[in-house]
Amino acid sequence: MTDNCILTDKQITNKTRRIAYQILENNVNEKEVILAGICGNGYIFATRIEAILNEISDLKTTLCEVHINKKNPRETISTSIPKESYENKSLVLIDDVLSSGSTLIYGVKHFLEVPLNRFKTAVLVNRNHKKYPVKADFKGISLSTSLKEHIQVEFSENSSRAFLN
Helix, strand or coil, X not given: CHHHEEECHHHHHHHHHHHHHHHHHHCCCCCXXXXXXXXXXXXXXXXXXXXXXXXXXXXXXXXXXXXXXXXXXXXXXXXXXXXXXXXXXXXXXXXXXXXXXXXXXXXXXXXXXXXCCEEEEEEEEEECCCCCCCCCCEEEEEECCCCCCCEEEECCCCCCEEEEC
């Protein structure tokens, strides 16, 4: 399986840091940014971005977990914080992999029901085969893969990796 490794732990750390700087640069005039991680790996990735943002800046960050059924994203979407907490603020919707775009686009739809100052998306891996017209504003790596291939990200404290299956 190591032959199919597309991102090592060090590469993931570097790409996460770069995305954190991009989010900071994009929100230079904001007082607070909401980091909305899609449940599972998206939320883990959001916590890593938040840790770096807290290290490099005084920008207030608030983590939000987005509960979405990835197999059926049309089901009701909920968040770990109330809508009033992110209303009229800058928000970044975060996931680990952008594959077909269905999870991200339904997440975007959920947040568009609330007025926001700024809305961006961030992913660690952006696949170039999307069914939906959604893009990642901040991305770690873009890959052109076949439709049969699957990208898996494994986050752990000691060694994180991204694999192509």
